[in-house]
Ligand SMILES: Nc1ncnc2c1ncn2[C@@H]1O[C@H](COP(=O)(O)OP(=O)(O)OP(=O)(O)O)[C@@H](O)[C@H]1O
């Protein structure tokens with residue numbers, strides 16, 4: 317009886333999420349294939365908007381910028397964040413807590429505050445452009461990597477490191493062969509999280525990009541002010557699909573290892 | 582003795598201001614099976630980590646085959662460790678675990694495969710090469726850990742309670758297995774345990790430690806039969822340890838009763854610890870022994886009876902093949918040969934003795 321009830325509630329919950337979160341996106345996707353420029357009338361299926369997207373120089377360069385930013389910022393923050401997680405976990409209790417608060421604040425902070433602050437900071441040192449956006453993305457990505465890696469650091473088995481040293485591996489080799497593989501899952505999901513966060517970002521990019529540089533989101537924003545074109549639906553659909561795909565891979569990865577582990581027990 | 586492989590010279594180590602090892606000196610011979618035995622926290626693992634290179638002593642030196650290796654990192658030592666548990670690499674299968682050290686040394690593939698096969702055979706795990714380590718039982722994991730160390734042909738193997746996590750039956754089986762392996766590969770074993778039975782059955786030499794110092798070392802037999810102080814006597818086997826006064830050579834006063842013994846060389850009226858093993862006490866009819874007492878408890882232990890006899894203020898523990906009725910009055914007698922007299926220690930571990938008093 318109770319089982320049935322909770323079953324019903326959980327189904328209901330999924331349904332609500334589907335309606336409120338995904339229905340608008342479904343509309344967007346449908347409209348990206350609509351022949352008509354109208355937002356209400358369906359006039360038949362077309363790939364025109366996608367094709368004109370491909371031929372659009374401006375969009376292509378924005379796409380490249382977005383991907384380069386996402387990849388570079390995720391990669392660099394992966395290295396910094398993993399090192400930070402290792403450092404934080406070996407700190408004494410008090411400094412550990414302080415560090416975690418300092419790590420969490422940038423994530424909770426309003427993007428617009430972070431964006432303006434970073435902009436004001438960056439212009440002291442460099443012209444705003446790709447580099448300043450990259451540095452900003454690294455800045456806000458590091459906490460996500462730390463959060464993903466830290467639990468793995470805490471679960472990590474250090475006696476394995478000693479066993480490796482015992483069998484003839486130097487400190488560096490033992491670290492790369494025995495410690496890093498234990499953090500692999502956390503690092504992977506940290507990387508993907510950072511990647512999507514970077515792709516997702518509009519506000520901070522908008523403030524730190526200066527003139528000339530555009531990511532997809534800042535470009536769409538600029539275009540929309542001139543009037544909404546169906547190409548933008550198509551572009552948004554692609555972005556959504558990519559982010560969705562990346563998240564699926566990232567989650568599938570952690571779920572997969574969990575199941576594999578359970579299999580042994 | 583030109584045969585010494587490892588020398589520990591005046592090793593001291595403190596953690597957080599607490600002295601764990603105190604000026605410890607020990608020589609270990611080639612091919613010896615030495616067991617470090619002592620209660621939890623007495624510094625056995627710390628000593629092993631110093632030999633393995635994971636901990637640097639505060640003072641003192643470690644010599645391996647005559648060379649000072651005190652500051653040498655673990656990967657450069659010809660010594661391998663089998664840790665208590667959880668030391669296999671979880672992301673590698675059994676073969677890759679065993680091959681780890683050989684691959685680091687860039688040995689040819691054929692050689693490695695051959696060695697891995699040999700090592701698996703040695704620990705009775707033929708055919709397990711492709712299994713993941715996480716799918717093995719505790720005993721199997723320890724076998725693989727041993728194989729992984731031995732395959733590198735170390736000159737010395739350190740084993741830190743390798744059987745500690747196993748159940749009794751498996752532990753006995755693995756003890757025999759370990760002794761066979763030791764016999765086959767002929768390397769020096771330094772073994773840590775707090776299980777005295779394990780130490781007595783396996784070792785050539787036992788080093789009994791407490792509070793960071795060596796209390797006694799010697800063969801199993803000499804440690805068991807002739808404990809040098811009350812700590813060792815109490816720690817090894819069950820013992821009756823009782824205060825006595827040495828009246829003169831070969832005569833000791835226990836609880837106001839004069840008892841013959843075979844020990845000489847004590848001062849007249851020197852206070853001593855008297856150690857009597859429960860299996861050496863003989864129960865007889867009232868009046869036939871050195872003391873009379875009441876049977877207060879009787880437990881059947883399978884091979885013998887555990888009998889408590891209260892005489893005066895002392896409760897004697899006796900092991901006997903024949904039962905005695907509870908509440909009956911009996912006598913206790915003993916062969917003078919089986920009485921062990923020990924000087925009261927003057928050193929820091931006096932408090933331990935007092936607790937036993
Ligand atoms: N890295 C360390 N930092 C602080 N204290 C330590 C450290 N290593 C060991 N100790 C302390 O040193 C003492 C001896 O530890 P050790 O592990 O050598 O004992 P042990 O004889 O192996 O005991 P057990 O039989 O329980 O394994 C313990 O009190 C322990 O808390």
Ligand SMILES: [Mg+2]
Pocket residue numbers: 625626627741
């Ligand atoms: Mg220990």
